[in-house]
Amino acid sequence: MASPPVPSTASSPRVALFVTCLVDAMRPNVGFSALQLLREAGCRVEVPSAQTCCGQPAFNSGDTRDTALLARRFIEIFEPYDYVVAPSGSCVGMTRTHYPEALADDPPWAERARRLGERSHELMSFLVDVMRFRPSGRRLDASATYHDSCSGLRELGVFGQPRALLAAVDGLAMKPLQGHDVCCGFGGTFCVKYPAISNAVVGEKATAIDGSGAQLLLGGDMGCLMHMAGKLKRNGSAVRVFHAAEVLAGRADAAIGEEG
Structure with a gap:
């Protein structure tokens, strides 16, 4: 609640x-x-x-x-x-x-x-x-899709909130992601204990992300984002990956140096 x-x-x-x-x-x-x-x-x-x-x-x-x-x-x-x-x-x-x-x-x-x-x-x-906040003065001319992480979605009910905030970013076109609510395969220690299964799951997710036609993948959990970003990079995908907060704060460009 x-x-x-x-x-x-x-x-x-x-x-x-x-x-x-x-x-x-x-x-x-x-x-x-x-x-x-x-x-x-x-x-x-x-x-x-x-x-x-x-x-x-x-x-x-x-x-x-x-x-x-x-x-x-x-x-x-x-x-x-x-x-x-x-x-x-x-x-x-x-x-x-x-x-x-x-x-x-x-x-x-x-x-x-x-x-x-x-x-x-x-x-x-x-x-x-809680804060009834809506960002203003933000612009990002790009298309993006959004992955809903398991804990945020299922334990906390986080779904509409990031989409409402991202809707305030001028120039950002959101594209649907098939299986947006399906686990990416990270699962914390799951990806360490069961790497083959984890890789298969994130492989399906990467295919869906590329299939969305979006330039950016956004989300709200660094573990999931790192897991998907790694797979996308290994696949040679051009999709860039950001935490939604980076886009909402107008700091997406500042993340480039942290991507390695």
């Missing part, structure tokens, strides 16, 4: 930006884009320097003990803020949905996790559902 919008008479909400591991290590431009968008939406944004991994890889691998340790650390760091926002549906899905599960043997901490989860949001959803 979406949080109520912040009243126009209220002071600017204090928002903690959870950067996420992949953004920090592989595509910092996404973090800077998220920071810019949140500020444009009227938020007072802080990036807690003590933040670490949310524990999703450990949890997906069955290591509940270490997940619980990381969950407690995360909660302590981010509890003081009005909202926690991340440019990743999978990381927010972890903190909102799975922290209470990982902390089920410790009811006080599980309750703290639940309360923090109510104030934790994926970036696109937060901008639309």
Whole structure:
């Protein structure tokens, strides 16, 4: 359920930006884009320097003990803020949905996790559902298609929000993607444990992306985007891959140096 919008008479909400591991290590431009968008939406944004991994890889691998340790650390760091926002549906899905599960043997901490989860949001959803934000003055003369990542779509209900925001970008023509809601094959540790299956799944996804006729592939989760970008590049595709935040912030060109 979406949080109520912040009243126009209220002071600017204090928002903690959870950067996420992949953004920090592989595509910092996404973090800077998220920071810019949140500020444009009227938020007072802080990036807690003590933040670490949310524990999703450990949890997906069955290591509940270490997940619980990381969950407690995360909660302590981010509890003081009005909202926690991340440019990743999978990381927010972890903190909102799975922290209470990982902390089920410790009811006080599980309750703290639940309360923090109510104030934790994926970036696109937060901008639309909470801040009622619409970007202005953005232009990108290109065609694009959009992949809906599993966690964002199924755990958080993120679907219309990124499309509503991208509709405000002048010159951007959105093209449908066949199987837009089908897994790309990344699945966190799944692609490591089952590489052959993962490669077959992303192969089908790459074919659909090229078949869309779009110049750009957009999405909201770096793991999925990196997985698809790698396959497209190996296939010799000309499709460029960006996080939606980079386009919405007008920082797509700044990502070129991070692509390697």
